[in-house]
Amino acid sequence: MKSTAPDAPSAPGRDTRKQRSDGVEAREHLLLAALRLFAEKGFAKTSTREIAQAAGANIAAISYYFGDKAGLYRAVFTEPLGSAKDDIALYDQPDFTLRQSLQGFIGSFLAPMKQGELVQQCSRLHYREMLEPTGVWAEEIDKGIKPAHAALVALLGRHLGVARVDDDLHRLAFSITGLALQMFITREVIESVRPRLINTPKAIDLWASRLVDFAEAMVAAEATRRQSE
Known part of the structure; x- marks a missing residue:
């Protein structure tokens, strides 16, 4: 029933x-x-x-x-990679040591590389946007990259004891950023020459740690140069 x-x-x-x-x-x-x-x-x-x-x-x-x-x-x-300004809090903290700041900056910068093919497509899109601009890249530079760069410059100035930002602080910040950026730009070359350097999340974390070492050395070199002037 x-x-x-x-x-x-x-x-x-x-x-x-x-x-x-x-x-x-x-x-x-x-x-x-x-x-x-x-x-x-x-x-x-x-x-x-x-x-x-x-x-x-x-x-x-x-x-x-x-x-x-x-x-x-x-x-x-x-959206896939996020905006550079979204990661500022991960490295720009007043109580961080220099190494902690560099770890936060480089670690957050390289984190998307663990997404494999997705990040490669994002990189290709960024290259195409530079060649065929729609205005989105210029907007990201203005609203995302400039604030992130300014935060990096400011924290480097604090650790170097530089009261007034100068061109050399900007050069240092761009150079440290370049350490991480080159991994995106040369990814296909790395995969052809030495793929095991970036083919796992663990490998990317190890490279990030090495880049922090290199960045610390760059900051030390800049401190030495300023002291000798």
Whole structure:
């Protein structure tokens, strides 16, 4: 006999949680598909229809999650690696030793390298943006990189006992940043010549530790130079 009892009520919030989970997954698929296509073809030559098809999504989902193609591109450019200013608190702390500050700076800088293919696509997208600028890179320099650079300059000045920022402090900060940046730029070369140096998270952590050593030596050299003047 068929029961006439009402259906059992759903668990509170269960459907909402499922919808949110599905939404996060759909948005992520769009981001990853867009990253690959934008990196390969650039902003102008990539259509929203292509992106939606590659993500297995309805084209209207792009408008829903990102507003438009430009909003999607901005999210693709900034979200996977984050903005440089987001990591400032990891190294710019008044009670940190110089090594702790350098560990925080270089460690956070290299952390994305552990994401493998994702970070390679992000690097390709950044190169393409420099060649075919849309304005997003200039915006990140102004709002993300400049504040992060200023924080690094300031903490180096504190540890060197330099009261007034000068060009040599900027040179030192750019040089330390370059130690970490070169791993992104030369990744494919490293993988061809000595892949075991970066093919595991542990290997990347070891390299980060070595870069901290090198950066400490650079700061020491700068201190010696200033004392001899």
